Amino acid sequence: MKNSVRIVALQALLMALVISLAMDSINAASINIKNQCSETISACATCNNCGGRVNCFALAPHNGFQVIDVGPNWPGGVIWGYPGGSANPTDGNNAKPQADLAELTIGAGGQDYYDISNVNAYNLPLLINPTTIASPGKRQGLECGSPICSIGNIYSFCQSPNFLTGAVGYGCYNVGGPGPVATAGTEHFANACPDAYSYSKDDANHVYACPTGSNYEVVFCP
Template structure:
């Protein structure tokens, strides 16, 4: 009798593990990082709250891509890029302060949060949006919407007090950063990229794409 009870308990535990693994698999987010740029770029990704390890990938011109599986939770995720194919984490870290960023939190109480941030600056055109939407999500405004920040000529865009940086990011540095009020520096970015610095939400279990030079 005791053996039968043990067997039933083990079966129940095994079933719970299987269900948990299945739910994690269902809710895991896939992010397709893609480049439509005319030259090779490097795309980098890190999770600030998961240890901060930076992984970089060289993306070939005209639809080079890298798919990353960030699992059912990815708190403080960041994706950015820089010109050239070095795909070196040190280069990536040095480029980050010069770049516009995709910032994501996956799996926060059943919701994902994402935005394009120009608080640091801007270097490459960037898009973020869902490719598949988990129920009950729908594309409507900031719910499961697509954000884009695309500036055609960074040289003419980047005016004082902001300034152009050099290698490795080749960006326009936002001197005012995340100031609490509008300033000449932040207004340049706000006018050029009205989708930026707005937080979008979508149900956990959705998948996403990040596109450079969309």
């Protein structure tokens, strides 16, 4: 009798594991990182809340891409890019404070949350777009929307108190961005990219959400 009970319990455990793995597979997200710029760039990705390892990929111009599978949970995910094809994590870490960021948290209570952040800087045009939308999501405003930030000429855009960074990211520092309130410098970013964060507490109308199980693309130079 005891052996029969153990077998039934083991079968129940295995079934629960199979169901759990199946649900994880259904809810797992993939992110297609695409380069539509006219030059080679390096795109980097990390997850701040799951180890912080940085992976970088050289993406050829005009639709070079890299698909990353992030599973059903990717807390504090960040994607950014910088010019050139070094795809070196050290260069990527140095470029990150000089770049605009695609920030994605996958699997937070059945929802994914994402935004574009210019809090630190801006260097490359950027788009986040849901490519498949899990039920019951729909494209409506901040629900499964597609934030974009595209500044034409960074040299004419980047005016004092903000300033150009040079290598490795070749961006424009947002001097007031890390602060809790808007400034003349952050307003310059806000006006150029109304879909994106311009300072650290700039939450209103900048956080997008889509049901977990959706897939996304992050596009440079959309």
